[in-house]
Amino acid sequence: MTSLDLRPVPVSVRPARRLPQIVSGLALYGASMAMLTRSGLGLDPWDVLHEGIAKRTVLSFGTVVAIASVAVLLAWIPLRQRPGLGTVLNVIMVSITVDLVRAVLPPQHELAWQLTLMIGGIVLNGLATAVYVGARLGPGPRDGLMTGLSARTGRSVRLVRTGIELVVLAAGWLLGGTVGAGTVLYALAIGPLTQAFLPLVTFRRPSAPGRSGV
Numbered sequence: 001m002t003s004l005d006l007r008p009v010p011v012s013v014r015p016a017r018r019l020p021q022i023v024s025g026l027a028l029y030g031a032s033m034a035m036l037t038r039s040g041l042g043l044d045p046w047d048v049l050h051e052g053i054a055k056r057t058v059l060s061f062g063t064v065v066a067i068a069s070v071a072v073l074l075a076w077i078p079l080r081q082r083p084g085l086g087t088v089l090n091v092i093m094v095s096i097t098v099d100l101v102r103a104v105l106p107p108q109h110e111l112a113w114q115l116t117l118m119i120g121g122i123v124l125n126g127l128a129t130a131v132y133v134g135a136r137l138g139p140g141p142r143d144g145l146m147t148g149l150s151a152r153t154g155r156s157v158r159l160v161r162t163g164i165e166l167v168v169l170a171a172g173w174l175l176g177g178t179v180g181a182g183t184v185l186y187a188l189a190i191g192p193l194t195q196a197f198l199p200l201v202t203f204r205r206p207s208a209p210g211r212s213g214v
């Protein structure tokens with residue numbers, strides 16, 4: 001199967017199709033984060049850090065997500081990464097949506113509901129990731145950090161991502177973030193889930209006139 005082209009495409013290309021896609025994808029991403037935080041069974045590494053910081057401050061979870069995103073964007077400067085519209089929307093949409101959903105979704109203490117939120121949150125996160133990445137409007141702050149470091153160091157994306165997430169996870173755990181079964185399941189499932197959903201939602205740039213489509 002031909003690999004998908006996920007390189008950014010100018011927003012002027014089919015905006016009526018792609019802008020709603022990225023907005024809905026980011027909203028779903030924030031909702032999936034809220035579901036995982038309310039399950040109490042473990043979070044992905046970045047959210048372990050976000051929760052740990054939120055517990056040590058008076059800031060809401062979404063506010064911490066926004067501040068962390070901006071801090072990561074500052075790290076793009078020496079890496080010569082350029083944000084796109086998707087990058088800006090990522091910072092705004094995810095931080096707002098996660099707080100809105102957390103406001104109406106209480107923490108769960110019965111195992112059946114905890115498992116439902118954990119599994120549902122991970123599956124939704126995989127779908128949401130594919131939807132917003134598939135819009136091809138620019139990487140999120142953390143994705144850009146990963147690809148920028150990979151380009152500057154010459155290390156593989158897999159190695160750089162693993163290193164970043166181990167550091168983030170350790171820092172979040174030390175701050176009191178929730179590490180558990182959800183953390184392990186997320187690490188194992190998010191890659192395959194995102195890969196499975198991407199072909200269904202990725203925007204394919206129209207072929208130039210006179211060329212046959214692929």
